[in-house]
Amino acid sequence: xxxxxxxxxxxxxxxxxxxxxxxxxxxxxxxxxxxxxxxxxxxxxxxxxxxxxxxxxxxxxxxxxxxxxxxxxxxxxxxxxxxxxxxxxxxxxxxxxxxxxxxxxxxxxx
Amino acid sequence: xxxxxxxxxxxxxxxxxxxxxxxxxxxxxxxxxxxxxxxxxxxxxxxxxxxxxxxxxxxxxxxxxxxxxxxxxxxxxxxxxxxxxxxxxxxxxxxxxxxxxxxxxxxxxxxxxxx
Numbered sequence: 001x002x003x004x005x006x007x008x009x010x011x012x013x014x015x016x017x018x019x020x021x022x023x024x025x026x027x028x029x030x031x032x033x034x035x036x037x038x039x040x041x042x043x044x045x046x047x048x049x050x051x052x053x054x055x056x057x058x059x060x061x062x063x064x065x066x067x068x069x070x071x072x073x074x075x076x077x078x079x080x081x082x083x084x085x086x087x088x089x090x091x092x093x094x095x096x097x098x099x100x101x102x103x104x105x106x107x108x109x110x
Numbered sequence: 111x112x113x114x115x116x117x118x119x120x121x122x123x124x125x126x127x128x129x130x131x132x133x134x135x136x137x138x139x140x141x142x143x144x145x146x147x148x149x150x151x152x153x154x155x156x157x158x159x160x161x162x163x164x165x166x167x168x169x170x171x172x173x174x175x176x177x178x179x180x181x182x183x184x185x186x187x188x189x190x191x192x193x194x195x196x197x198x199x200x201x202x203x204x205x206x207x208x209x210x211x212x213x214x215x216x217x218x219x220x221x222x223x224x225x
Contacts, residue, residue, distance in 0.1 A: 034213075043114070043200050043216030044153070089153065097143065097166050098202075098214060100153040 003027060004092055006101035013108050019077040021104050023090035028071060030092040035064060035075050038087045038103070047088075048075070080108045112137065114203050114217035122223045128189040131220045135182050135203030141165075142184040143214060144176060147198040156199075159184055160207045188222075196224045 005024045013019045025033075031052040036044035050057040050064045050073065057064050063076045077084055087103045115134045123129050135142050143166075144156040155168040159178035176186040182203075188195055198221050202214040 036216075041218065043202070043218050045216065046213045049213075097155040097158060097168065098145070098153075099155065100145075102152045 002102075004090060004099050004101040006088075006090060006104050008104050009102070010105045010107070013080045013106065015082055015108055015110050016079045019075075019080045019084065019106055019108065021075040021077075021088050021090075021106065023073045023075075023101050025071050025073075025092060027092075027094070028068070030094060032093050033064070033066060033073050034091045034093070034098070035062075036089045036091060036100075037084075038089065044089060077106075080106075082108045082110050084108050114201055114215055116199075116201050116217040116220050118220060119218065120221045120223075122225060123191050124225050125191055125193060127191050128187060129191060129222060130185055130187045131199055131201075131222070133184045133186075133201030133203075133217060135184070135201075136215055139203035139205055139215075140182050141204045141207050141214075142178055142182065143202045143204075144184070144186050145200040145202065146170075147200060147219070148196075153200070156186065158207070165207060191224045193224050196222060198222075 003026050034049040035047040037047045038044040048059050048062050050066050066073045085108050087105045089103045090101045091098045117132045141160045143158040147153045158166040162178045173189045178184045198219040200219045202216045204214045
């Protein structure tokens with residue numbers, strides 16, 4: 001029973017263009033959402049988060065959008081850089097644990 | 111400030127054996143959580159310890175156990191290893207209990223291979 005879904009296992013984008021990673025969740029009670037980035041042979045690193053009282057949070061090239069009615073969040077990376085190539089996980093934090101989506105592998109081509 | 115450290119980084123065991131993995135959190139962090147990453151199941155929560163007490167447990171069999179020491183270092187143990195236990199085991203630490211919207215910081219993981 002997947003509470004957090006990332007339906008695109010992979011995404012390929014040209015350097016300089018926008019990358020959009022999507023995430024859907026099932027429980028409308030979730031109130032805090034995070035994105036993590038993971039390189040091979042490393043643990044995930046926190047990227048950006050958003051509380052359910054907001055619909056947008058921006059940090060440099062990274063912006064997360066939250067659509068509560070659709071139970072959907074997205075991560076925008078503008079402009080995309082080759083160093084952004086990694087696996088991106090969205091996550092929620094109910095009851096003291098992180099629940100992750102399956103991840104989307106982003107490849108940014110030079 | 112040093113990050114989360116996990117030892118060993120790689121481990122090979124055979125079915126039926128047991129294994130102990132270690133995690134040292136960031137200095138000052140009192141919460142330690144463990145996750146299992148496999149290609150099929152993604153990242154799954156195992157358990158969380160805060161101030162030496164298990165606060166939360168995921169849906170894993172009793173063969174998976176853990177503990178936390180007074181210095182916040184944590185160990186997890188898997189007994190009677192099965193082939194399906196082959197995975198990357200990740201430890202994460204945070205200042206406050208997980209779920210308090212405090213960022214969790216992950217270690218590099220321990221790659222366990224069960225033959």
